[in-house]
Amino acid sequence: MTSAGDNLGLARCGLVREAHKPSRVTSSIGGGTVLSEPELSDRFKAALLELKAEPHSATRRENTPDILRSVVEGHQANRVVVANLPAELRAMVSGALKGRSVQFLEDLPSKDVLGACAAAEVGVTWAEFAIAEDGAIVEVAHDDMVRLAASLPIVHVVLLPAGRLVRDVGEAMTVVGGILRASGPGERPTVTFISGPSRTGDIELRLLYGVHGPHSLHVVLLDWYVGR
Amino acid sequence: MATEVRRSIEEPERVGKLWEAMERGRANRAATIEKAGLDLPAFRDRVRSIKETAAQDPTIAEAFAEAVRTNGGRVFFAATGREAVQYLLDVCRANGAEFLVKSKSLTSEEIELNQGLAAEGIRAIETDLGELLCQVAGEKPSHLVFPAIHMTSDRIARMLTEAYGEPIAPEPSSILSAVRARLRPQFLDAKVGVTGANIGVAETGSIVVETNEGNGRLVTSVPRVHVALIGLEKIVRRWEDAADLVRGHAISATGQRMTVYVSLLSRRLPVGGDPADREFHVVILDNGRTRMRADPSFRDALNCIRCGACMNVCPTYGVTGGHVFGHIYPGPIGIPWTAKVHGLEEASFAHLCVSCGLCHEICPVDIDIPWMIAKVKEQDVEVHGQPTAERFFMASEAFAKVACLAAPLANGFLRTGPARILMERILGVDRRRTLPPFARRTLRSRVRNRRATEGRVGKVAFFPDLYAEYNNPDLGLKAIEILERLGYAVLIPNVRWSGMPYVSYGQLGKASALAAVNLRVLGPLVDQGYDIVSTEPTAVYMLRKVYPKLVEGDLATTVGTHSYGFFEFIERGIAGLPLRPSRDVAGVVGFHIPCHDRALSSGAPAMRFLERASYRVRVVETGTCCGIAGTFGMKSGWLGYELSMAVGEKLFEQFRQSGCDLVATESSVCTLQLGDGLGRTILHPLDLVRLEGTG
Numbered sequence: 001m002t003s004a005g006d007n008l009g010l011a012r013c014g015l016v017r018e019a020h021k022p023s024r025v026t027s028s029i030g031g032g033t034v035l036s037e038p039e040l041s042d043r044f045k046a047a048l049l050e051l052k053a054e055p056h057s058a059t060r061r062e063n064t065p066d067i068l069r070s071v072v073e074g075h076q077a078n079r080v081v082v083a084n085l086p087a088e089l090r091a092m093v094s095g096a097l098k099g100r101s102v103q104f105l106e107d108l109p110s111k112d113v114l115g116a117c118a119a120a121e122v123g124v125t126w127a128e129f130a131i132a133e134d135g136a137i138v139e140v141a142h143d144d145m146v147r148l149a150a151s152l153p154i155v156h157v158v159l160l161p162a163g164r165l166v167r168d169v170g171e172a173m174t175v176v177g178g179i180l181r182a183s184g185p186g187e188r189p190t191v192t193f194i195s196g197p198s199r200t201g202d203i204e205l206r207l208l209y210g211v212h213g214p215h216s217l218h219v220v221l222l223d224w225y226v227g228r
Numbered sequence: 229m230a231t232e233v234r235r236s237i238e239e240p241e242r243v244g245k246l247w248e249a250m251e252r253g254r255a256n257r258a259a260t261i262e263k264a265g266l267d268l269p270a271f272r273d274r275v276r277s278i279k280e281t282a283a284q285d286p287t288i289a290e291a292f293a294e295a296v297r298t299n300g301g302r303v304f305f306a307a308t309g310r311e312a313v314q315y316l317l318d319v320c321r322a323n324g325a326e327f328l329v330k331s332k333s334l335t336s337e338e339i340e341l342n343q344g345l346a347a348e349g350i351r352a353i354e355t356d357l358g359e360l361l362c363q364v365a366g367e368k369p370s371h372l373v374f375p376a377i378h379m380t381s382d383r384i385a386r387m388l389t390e391a392y393g394e395p396i397a398p399e400p401s402s403i404l405s406a407v408r409a410r411l412r413p414q415f416l417d418a419k420v421g422v423t424g425a426n427i428g429v430a431e432t433g434s435i436v437v438e439t440n441e442g443n444g445r446l447v448t449s450v451p452r453v454h455v456a457l458i459g460l461e462k463i464v465r466r467w468e469d470a471a472d473l474v475r476g477h478a479i480s481a482t483g484q485r486m487t488v489y490v491s492l493l494s495r496r497l498p499v500g501g502d503p504a505d506r507e508f509h510v511v512i513l514d515n516g517r518t519r520m521r522a523d524p525s526f527r528d529a530l531n532c533i534r535c536g537a538c539m540n541v542c543p544t545y546g547v548t549g550g551h552v553f554g555h556i557y558p559g560p561i562g563i564p565w566t567a568k569v570h571g572l573e574e575a576s577f578a579h580l581c582v583s584c585g586l587c588h589e590i591c592p593v594d595i596d597i598p599w600m601i602a603k604v605k606e607q608d609v610e611v612h613g614q615p616t617a618e619r620f621f622m623a624s625e626a627f628a629k630v631a632c633l634a635a636p637l638a639n640g641f642l643r644t645g646p647a648r649i650l651m652e653r654i655l656g657v658d659r660r661r662t663l664p665p666f667a668r669r670t671l672r673s674r675v676r677n678r679r680a681t682e683g684r685v686g687k688v689a690f691f692p693d694l695y696a697e698y699n700n701p702d703l704g705l706k707a708i709e710i711l712e713r714l715g716y717a718v719l720i721p722n723v724r725w726s727g728m729p730y731v732s733y734g735q736l737g738k739a740s741a742l743a744a745v746n747l748r749v750l751g752p753l754v755d756q757g758y759d760i761v762s763t764e765p766t767a768v769y770m771l772r773k774v775y776p777k778l779v780e781g782d783l784a785t786t787v788g789t790h791s792y793g794f795f796e797f798i799e800r801g802i803a804g805l806p807l808r809p810s811r812d813v814a815g816v817v818g819f820h821i822p823c824h825d826r827a828l829s830s831g832a833p834a835m836r837f838l839e840r841a842s843y844r845v846r847v848v849e850t851g852t853c854c855g856i857a858g859t860f861g862m863k864s865g866w867l868g869y870e871l872s873m874a875v876g877e878k879l880f881e882q883f884r885q886s887g888c889d890l891v892a893t894e895s896s897v898c899t900l901q902l903g904d905g906l907g908r909t910i911l912h913p914l915d916l917v918r919l920e921g922t923g
């Protein structure tokens with residue numbers, strides 16, 4: 001299986017800014033305004049809150065396990081599935097959730113993946129980047145286990161490097177277009193923009209969360225992690 | 229039709245929360261546009277050019293199909309809905325599927341997929357909550373975005389309790405949990421998943437599926453086979469084109485910046501490393517679209533991105549609901565789509581359109597829906613004939629001429645009960661509707677002997693239309709006086725009326741002939757340096773927006789660009805006008821913006837005019853039409869007066885609540901509607917001022 005991130009072509013697209021180098025804004029797009037990094041990140045968090053997603057700032061490697069643990073505990077969850085994480089983060093996640101059932105989907109026989117996701121209460125996955133003003137995280141999946149882990153459990157926890165932000169959907173499409181064009185026809189990933197937990201207005205127009213997908217979306221922003 | 233309209237009006241619970249949904253839809257949309265700082269005109273232009281290319285260029289679908297195949301997917305071009313259904317059936321049979329799970333797809337409703345599959349023993353399970361509720365109820369969706377908007381939570385709970393055989397409380401959260409629990413095993417067992425596609429992207433052979441509930445994610449990941457059904461007009465060339473569409477869908481549909489899950493799918497992915505023969509099929513549907521593309525009058529309909537915004541603004545859809553105002557495609561854009569895809573016979577709801585023009589104003593793709601509706605009406609009256617009342621109103625000009633000649637008699641006649649009963653019986657003009665009295669002397673006869681003034685600043689051809697000519701020449705005179713004070717030489721050209729009812733009632737041939745007559749008079753005047761000015765918003769709307777459609781060539785466009793609303797025109801010189809209020813300025817003027825002016829200047833210059841005369845002005849609006857819509861609300865019965873008053877009631881209530889001391893509007897027909905609805909005098913902004921130095 002191809003692991004996400006290997007052939008993303010993000011660097012080549014040149015639109016994703018790295019927050020840990022605030023002075024270096026990588027490009028301007030279509031003549032549009034390029035926001036300074038702290039502004040983008042603030043906007044992203046504000047947009048997440050507005051969408052009823054919960055942002056968490058993991059400022060240091062050391063406090064990241066605590067954040068994960070408290071999110072899972074907050075939902076009184078025991079069964080966790082994990083997919084698509086960079087290899088070096090896996091140990092940290094399993095350490096943080098010690099004492100619970102944590103299944104790394106990459107390690108399961110493929111026939112067990114669907115069942116594991118259907119039984120889990122929490123799915124932990126990875127986002128390649130995010131769209132600041134729309135509060136959307138961008139999931140790049142080369143295997144549907146990622147999408148199952150992110151859609152079947154009632155809680156979705158997504159990790160991403162804090163500074164990998166584009167401004168809006170226009171910029172995001174340029175990046176994604178680059179990714180899809182760069183991948184061979186039989187290798188194109190499925191890319192999903194996710195902005196908030198699953199919702200509906202179908203009953204008397206009342207906004208309700210958690211229809212078929214997760215009730216809760218936690219976005220853990222890793223300040224200390226630059227990406228694979 | 230009349231019976232159905234009557235039921236909608238008499239049993240408002242049938243339409244339920246629709247009006248509220250529409251209001252909220254409009255408000256959310258406006259708020260999001262503002263917050264996102266979206267440059268709407270530029271956005272509209274971009275979306276329009278993307279869609280025009282997509283809808284009109286047949287090579288895009290070919291390129292898309294080729295790319296899907298290269299990605300390992302299968303493509304089927306379905307010429308008709310029947311072919312598409314058959315393909316789905318074959319896929320289900322080949323995979324031994326007894327049922328399939330489906331995410332929301334209007335295209336699948338267009339081809340009546342569920343019924344087609346059911347006839348062959350295969351169940352299609354709707355997974356979008358609103359669609360699922362409609363399916364359980366055995367009803368059609370009543371709104372594009374909120375299909376089950378007509379159901380209350382009590383009703384839903386009762387219905388599901390019966391269908392699922394377990395008690396479900398009427399709280400939305402209980403309903404949600406019950407549905408989630410019920411559908412989960414079906415998702416997990418499904419062999420085939422069907423989705424629509426909001427966009428197809430040719431360069432990489434990908435589709436975009438947008439859902440808020442997350443059902444689209446499950447339908448495209450769990451089952452071994454995924455079939456996407458896409459109308460051929462939805463395919464764009466490049467990813468960069470898709471961004472504005474993704475934005476446009478969400479903003480106009482629900483006021484979100486983006487739909488919660490926007491999935492960009494190019495092929496089936498393996499699960500846990502195992503490709504396991506997963507299949508991806510794309511059915512590209514024609515079903516009348518190529519025919520539409522070839523028809524210059526209806527081509528524009530292919531640019532629709534199915535955002536539902538036009539529904540949210542349509543006044544008569546708002547009180548009748550999608551079951552009456554729709555076939556499968558509801559609302560304004562449903563009229564041309566139904567006529568072209570399902571046939572004229574199914575599109576008779578076109579006559580519920582009152583030609584207010586608002587759907588065109590709100591459409592993010594700038595689709596001239598009212599024009600296509602006029603075309604549908606034209607075809608329909610050719611086949612089914614024209615009601616008497618409509619013929620009468622199309623003869624308004626001739627009637628007004630005669631009535632003015634015998635004004636006291638005519639006015640007396642129009643005021644007597646028995647005469648109105650007679651008029652209602654014979655002509656179909658509702659007896660309850662106040663009709664404006666006729667003047668003894670027309671505007672033209674009154675200006676004939678006036679001394680012409682020198683035009684220091686410019687020259688104006690004043691277009692009176694019927695009202696200022698035959699009913700209220702004083703208004704016309706006052707307007708002319710102001711124009712002269714501002715230094716314009718004014719003449720009344722030898723034009724006829726503007727002729728809106730011809731368009732509203734589908735007589736486009738007559739409308740074009742009349743437009744041509746007027747343009748022949750106005751064209752040379754424009755060449756001589758005249759600007760055309762009218763106090764009637766509908767006349768300006770016709771000149772600027774409709775005549776160029778009715779009459780091909782530069783003449784109509786030139787005349788259109790030189791046509792102005794009165795207040796818009798005088799704004800340039802207004803500082804020099806000695807305006808004084810003619811009424812008490814302590815109170816507030818409640819201002820009604822006529823629909824046709826929403827396409828022009830939205831009443832802003834008239835309001836500024838009143839403010840200059842020291843009034844406090846406040847817009848009172850529901851965000852849609854007052855209901856009279858020209859002469860529509862003068863017709864008797866449920867397809868006229870009743871429907872018109874049902875629409876108007878919302879606005880009347882707002883005026884009553886507003887506590888405004890004076891009510892003003894520019895349009896002559898809105899004046900009638902507000903007068904009848906509020907039982908008080910409605911003023912023209914010019915009634916509210918006098919010029920210093922005159923009596």
Ligand code: SF4
Nearest residue numbers: 542581582584585587
């Ligand atoms: S013109 Fe007005 S009444 Fe007619 S469909 Fe459009 S919004 Fe509805």
Ligand code: SF4
Nearest residue numbers: 532533535536538591
């Ligand atoms: S016609 Fe315009 S407003 Fe109506 S659904 Fe289509 S795109 Fe939206």
